[in-house]
Amino acid sequence: MQRYFVSEQQMSLENVLLLGDDANHITRVMRMAEGDEILCCDGNGRTARCKIVSLAKEEVSATVVQWLTEEKELPIQVTIAQGLPKGDKLETIVQKGTELGAHAFLPFSSSRCIVKWDEKKGKKKVERLEKIAKEAAEQSHRQVIPTIEPPISFKQLLAKAKQFKYKMVAYEEEAKAGEKQQLAQLLTTMDAAQEMLCVIGPEGGLSSEEASQLQEAGFLLCGLGPRILRTETASTYVLAALSYHFELTR
Amino acid sequence: MQRYFVSEQQMSLENVLLLGDDANHITRVMRMAEGDEILCCDGNGRTARCKIVSLAKEEVSATVVQWLTEEKELPIQVTIAQGLPKGDKLETIVQKGTELGAHAFLPFSSSRCIVKWDEKKGKKKVERLEKIAKEAAEQSHRQVIPTIEPPISFKQLLAKAKQFKYKMVAYEEEAKAGEKQQLAQLLTTMDAAQEMLCVIGPEGGLSSEEASQLQEAGFLLCGLGPRILRTETASTYVLAALSYHFELTR
Numbered sequence: 345m346q347r348y349f350v351s352e353q354q355m356s357l358e359n360v361l362l363l364g365d366d367a368n369h370i371t372r373v374m375r376m377a378e379g380d381e382i383l384c385c386d387g388n389g390r391t392a393r394c395k396i397v398s399l400a401k402e403e404v405s406a407t408v409v410q411w412l413t414e415e416k417e418l419p420i421q422v423t424i425a426q427g428l429p430k431g432d433k434l435e436t437i438v439q440k441g442t443e444l445g446a447h448a449f450l451p452f453s454s455s456r457c458i459v460k461w462d463e464k465k466g467k468k469k470v471e472r473l474e475k476i477a478k479e480a481a482e483q484s485h486r487q488v489i490p491t492i493e494p495p496i497s498f499k500q501l502l503a504k505a506k507q508f509k510y511k512m513v514a515y516e517e518e519a520k521a522g523e524k525q526q527l528a529q530l531l532t533t534m535d536a537a538q539e540m541l542c543v544i545g546p547e548g549g550l551s552s553e554e555a556s557q558l559q560e561a562g563f564l565l566c567g568l569g570p571r572i573l574r575t576e577t578a579s580t581y582v583l584a585a586l587s588y589h590f591e592l593t594r
Numbered sequence: 595m596q597r598y599f600v601s602e603q604q605m606s607l608e609n610v611l612l613l614g615d616d617a618n619h620i621t622r623v624m625r626m627a628e629g630d631e632i633l634c635c636d637g638n639g640r641t642a643r644c645k646i647v648s649l650a651k652e653e654v655s656a657t658v659v660q661w662l663t664e665e666k667e668l669p670i671q672v673t674i675a676q677g678l679p680k681g682d683k684l685e686t687i688v689q690k691g692t693e694l695g696a697h698a699f700l701p702f703s704s705s706r707c708i709v710k711w712d713e714k715k716g717k718k719k720v721e722r723l724e725k726i727a728k729e730a731a732e733q734s735h736r737q738v739i740p741t742i743e744p745p746i747s748f749k750q751l752l753a754k755a756k757q758f759k760y761k762m763v764a765y766e767e768e769a770k771a772g773e774k775q776q777l778a779q780l781l782t783t784m785d786a787a788q789e790m791l792c793v794i795g796p797e798g799g800l801s802s803e804e805a806s807q808l809q810e811a812g813f814l815l816c817g818l819g820p821r822i823l824r825t826e827t828a829s830t831y832v833l834a835a836l837s838y839h840f841e842l843t844r
Contacts, residue, residue, distance in 0.1 A: 418819075443824060444821070444823070444827065484822045484823065485820075486821055520735075524842050527842055528838070528842045568842075569695070569837040569838075571666055571694070571734040571736060572693075573694070573734065577694065580690075580831075581830075581837070581838075584830065585834055585838035587831070587835075588778070592775070592818075592819065592835070593778040
């Protein structure tokens with residue numbers, strides 16, 4: 345059944361109002377009619393099966409048939425702090441990371457980032473990433489849309505990291521040196537509902553100085569197996585490993 | 595250090611000859627000079643550190659400095675049987691799957707495949723995928739280039755599956771039904787150096803009849819967590835879970 349995220353204001357205990365792109369998707373793309381059913385999520389984890397009662401071009405009304413108890417969210421709330429990558433890779437990272445259950449994305453710039461964040465275009469870019477996250481959350485049947493945070497500097501990242509008890513950085517040099525223990529050890533110390541900050545460097549990786557600063561700030565330097573992963577693959581590895589560990593082996 | 599795969603004929607115990615694209619990459623892209631070092635892999639798992647002794651546009655010679663003992667390959671040899679996806683997704687699947695350690699890729703067509711394999715263009719397409727696999731294997735520091743097999747029918751896939759003792763299919767309906775045990779249970783029964791066949795459906799998924807036929811052929815129907823993954827994300831999940839299980843928790 346097709347799934348739509350709506351704001352809390354659009355959704356009461358009995359009724360849902362779908363607007364704009366969502367209404368358009370229902371009428372034009374899915375070509376639904378009165379009586380057809382959809383799933384509506386308020387983005388805070390509440391999902392209802394709803395029946396369409398009226399359709400207009402920019403506004404679709406539905407009534408709640410049944411509130412559902414679902415458990416689609418990764419038990420650990422992971423924030424992916426991603427070194428700004430080239431081209432449209434950040435879009436791929438947000439799309440795949442959303443499918444795999446990430447809780448938030450926090451782009452950051454570091455010494456080896458080739459890309460500079462354009463403040464002027466920045467707001468539009470964040471909006472585009474939010475749209476990608478919303479669509480991927482709907483497609484993957486999630487109950488929550490991940491947050492896209494505006495990019496910060498490496499220094500701001502270190503400050504922000506203080507909010508997190510559990511934090512790791514995927515570090516290529518550790519992988520090359522054969523580090524194989526840290527990630528699994530970290531996960532065994534964690535329980536469901538805890539938060540984790542996962543730092544992934546940009547294409548050129550993190551400098552050894554940046555890695556040291558993260559380590560001093562309490563990050564575990566983790567290898568992700570003996571192969572060297574591209575920056576856009578590292579977050580998918582971590583999220584899949586977390587899902588396997590917390591959702592499939594427990 | 596830059597890594598190049600060469601054929602066995604190009605590599606003796608003492609010398610290596612790099613040709614064509616590789617020679618071009620060394621001279622034009624990397625702008626290397628005599629005395630610079632590279633890593634050469636024969637694709638059968640043997641890697642040597644080599645020193646360049648002469649450079650020409652289409653031919654670079656190097657001498658072996660040291661044979662290396664590396665262990666970069668996933669302990670389980672996984673063949674990803676991928677339902678033919680739309681657009682250039684097969685390229686993404688081969689690139690990411692190679693980084694994550696896949697042993698071979700076997701595209702297949704099934705009832706819900708929208709894409710038809712064009713026999714005329716097919717050979718060129720396989721060659722393109724082989725080039726993507728080679729480059730991804732070099733970039734990710736692998737010792738073996740995954741094989742790209744020409745596409746087969748679903749019926750041929752069932753016949754081919756008889757060669758494999760361990761086989762699984764990522765099945766969306768199982769994920770929706772909350773199946774969470776099969777993949778982890780399968781992995782705990784496996785040992786290093788064993789082979790596994792992993793079937794991933796195309797965008798529209800596998801039909802329930804196809805899933806039944808696979809189950810009858812000895813496949814385990816596995817859920818990959820409660821979220822619904824896109825076809826190109828499913829193989830990355832399985833490979834990352836395998837790496838986590840066999841490389842990071844042992």
